[in-house]
Amino acid sequence: MQVPAHFEYQRATSVEDAIALLERYGPESRIVAGGHSLIPMMKLRLAQPELLVDINGLADLGGISLAGDVLRIGAMVRHAELLASVTAGTHFPLLHDAERVIADPVVRNRGTVGGSVCQADPSEDLSAAFTALRATAVIEGSAGVRRVPMREFFHGPYQTAVGPAEVLVELQIPLSNSATLAGSSSAYLKVDRRAGDWAVAAAAAVLRIDRDSVVTEVGIGLTAVGARQFAAVEAEDFLRGRQLTGEHIAEAGDIAAQHCSPVADQRGPVDYKRHLAGELARRALHAAAARADLAIIGRL
Known part of the structure; x- marks a missing residue:
């Protein structure tokens, strides 16, 4: 039976308390929320924090709500809660699409949205979803609150913009x-x-099209294929300003495939993953267009 190395445990009473604990113990401290990513890594001794700061009791980090011109999703929102949210699903159907295929009900009932994106696993589902949606991460530290676009949030595999004493x-x-x-x-x-x-x-895929079927805004996120910041920027740039046609969607998929950098592993070789990147980008764009009930669907 694998067990983690020795560590201390503190239950934070507030965001400020969590930040203070992280500052006191330095880079050897880690936040634990759902724990489905961190605890297995600790058991394998891939992570050996000296202190775990438990933020499960912080109600301020929960909730899904509309505020002005944004949808707010607290970092401690569980996957199951996001999947059950009528508000989130009505405004952004891809969030429900992604949550339905994340792990199993046990993990979805415990794992958190914030924990998933902060893990920055290259194969994690919500990272591409939030990237395509051009979400913004709100990060708090002792110096105050800062906002980081998701397209600047990921610094590499398992590395994010969240500092060692930030939440x-x-x-x-x-x-x-x-x-x-x-x-x-x-x-x-x-x-x-x-x-x-x-x-x-x-x-x-996220689409916004005007009455002439011209793409006014588009977001394409890719998971597990080595896309920089989980985004297919070149494919987005190609589609933006063009009419949404089957030919243009096919070309955008080809561009997305060309500009990703998959790695061969037990899930498949590079060529296979590159093919999937292009095909899934095309299918996601078609699906988004169909949901928008666009008049141009007949040409797709």
Whole structure:
């Protein structure tokens, strides 16, 4: 039976208390929320923090709500809670798409949204979803609160913009691409080896199209294929300002595949993953367009 190395444990009473504990113990301290990523790493001795700061009791980090022109999702929101949120699903259907394929009910009932994105696993589903949605991470430390676009949040595998004495408090998604607006919607598609497994590849698509079927804004996120910051920026740039046609969607998928950098592993070789990246990007764009009930669907 694998057990972690010795560590101390403190239950934070507030965000400020959590930050103070992280500062006191330095870089050898870690936050624990759902624990589904950190605890297995500790058992394998891949992570050996001297202190775990438990933030499960911080109600301020929970909740899903609309505030002005953004949807706010607290860092401690459980996956199951996000999946059950009518508000989140109505405005951004891809969030429900992604949550349905994350692990299993046990993990979804305990794992947190903030913990998932802070883990920054290259195969993690919500990272691509929030990237496609152009969400903003709200991070708090002793120096105050700062806001980091998700497209600047990921610094590499398992590395993020959250400092050693900072706490991710919430994610904010602009309502400018809400599915409640005419010509806007989103979708997320994933290929895995078995239900709930890490992605072999996955794609998120967010679309906003005007009355002439011209793409006014687009977001394409890619998971598990080595896309920089989980985004297919070149494919987005290609589509933006063009009419949404089947030919243009196909070209965008090709561009997304060309600009990702998958790594061969037990889930498949490079060529296979690159093919999936392009195909899933195309299918996610089609699915988002279909959900938007666009007049141009007949041409796709």
